Amino acid sequence: MAKENRTATLRIQRFNPDVDDAPYFDTFEVTYGSETTVLDALHQIKTEQDGSLTFRRSCRHGICGSCAANVNGRNILVCKTPLKETLDAERKVIIRPLSYLPIIKDLVVDREAFWDQYLNVKPWLIPPKELPEKEFLVPPDEISTYNHAEMCIMCGICYSACPVVNVEKDFIGPHAMLKAFLRVSDSRDRGKDEHMANMPTLWDCTTCYMCNALCPKELKPGATSPSLRSIWVEEGKVPRTLGVSLTSTYRNNNPFEYPREDRQLWAEGLGLRNAIEEAVDTLYFVCCLSCYDPRAQKAPQAMVKTMRKLGIQLGTLGDEEACCGSETRRIGEAGLFEMIAEERSELLASAQAKRMVTISPHCFDVYKNYYPGLELPVEHYTQFIARLIAEGKLTFKGSLRKRVTYHDPCYLGIQNKVFNEPRTILQSIPGVELIEMEQNRENSMCCGGGGGRMWFEGHGENGHASHARARQALSTGADIIATACPFCLNMLEDAVKTLGLSDKIEVKDIMELVQEAL
Secondary structure (H helix, E strand, O other), X not given: OXXXXXXXXXEEEEOOOOOOOOOEEEEEEEEEOOOOEHHHHHHHHXXXXXXXXXXXXXXXXXXXXXXXXXXXXXXXXXXXXXXXXXXXXXXXXXXEOOOOOOEEEOOEEOOHHXXXXXXXXXXXXXXXXXXOOOOOOOOHHHHHHHHHHHOOOOOOHHHHHOHHHHHOOOOOOHHHHHHHHHHHOOOOOOOHHHHHOOOHHHHHOOOOOHHHHHOOOOOOHHHHHHHHHHHHHHOOOOOXXXXXXXXXXXXXXXXXXXXHHHOOHHHXXXXXXXXXXXXXXXXXXXXXXXXXXXXXOHHHHHHHHHHHHHOOOEEEOHHHOOOOOHHHHHHOOHHHHHHHHHHHHHHHHOOOOOEEEEOOHHHHHHXXXXXXXXXXXXXXXXXXXXXXXXXXXXXXXXXXXXXXXXXXXXXXXXXXXXXXXXHHHHHHOOOOEEOOOOOOHHHOOOXXXXXXXXXXXXXXXXXXXXXXXXXXXXXXOOOEEEEOOHHHHHHHHHHHHHOOOOXXXXXXXXXXXXXHHO
């Protein structure tokens, strides 16, 4: 029996700069089967309905990368993506060209800036001036690293999705970082300085890892940022403000130049125990920003007060608590991070607790993924709170008549796939109407504060990623931007104030909303 084809609706962005004043959408109906790709559907439209529809394609097998486009807000290779996987409940899909690049026509974009940044790193092997007498040999343990990076097909998906490219047109881009890493890591190459010479914007990377999440070849261009930065760190070529934060982390155990002895002042009068001295239900690790910044302190204070109402005893590491080293690692100070991780692991091993809960996704990420010897289970507080709600241990007596939009922190969402728990909490609060922004969950937009950008302004001339995100939140009609990260809280609140939007929308941590609803 022949398989029955179904009908799908494609809304495709059209634009011909020679005749059109602005982009617009055309709607087409296509038939599709189980093996029909998005590219097949585009071909069907061009052949049977509108021969003027323009898009790129060549190999049709995910090798050339030319067919990359934005489908439902996510950059993909349309030749490798089944159409049925992109359709919503009404069998509709929205197709746009790659973002942040000039449109030549319809889905075809001008990639000149993309290629310029690629060539800036001189992505070819530079041998010694005097050729050796015998062939270069690559050590076996390096082969997988090089082969992995060489799989990049230069499709532009990572570059187009990068939040830094959106506001900083001179940013080197994830693809160029990957190629530079490939060369400077190669023992046969002698052109490290030449590869790195045109990469001052390397410090602008927020290490959000959107590029890692979208790469059709499952490469990790964003992960090369700390490795490349480490080269400059070793040579002392670090922006002054980043150098200050690293020095403070070493001397004061926090990157903000505050005395270590003041770290626990945020918790005065809250009755927290010292988990090193006595057993507690949960070890609560509060990040440096939440310890010292008066605005960010409200979230951990709300957490402690909420747990006290529920009879759950939290404890900290007391005066021994210190920076987890997350941003130290992302900035590229590998040696300092190694020292931090060793010292913190020993300290955490002595904590008398069943689990550790962190306020910050940055702390959660580094403990979960970069402390290999850590035996203490670690959760982000949204996972902990969502479980308490599911078990019926946390119920809300009050209500909040507010429209709330949630901003996914990159270190929590894109990098650790924690998407549902924060939304579960918000949807459990009586009266809250959760409104999603256009970019949400795995397609969320970075606030711009990670990877050391809290201490480094960057080279952008077109605003800041947080400004774009604040405007996107405002467009939903929400009263509140909720987030679950002190970095995002800081960046988004600053954006709202800078843009003069404080009378239209406010920024709050989810934990603050939980306490209000209790």
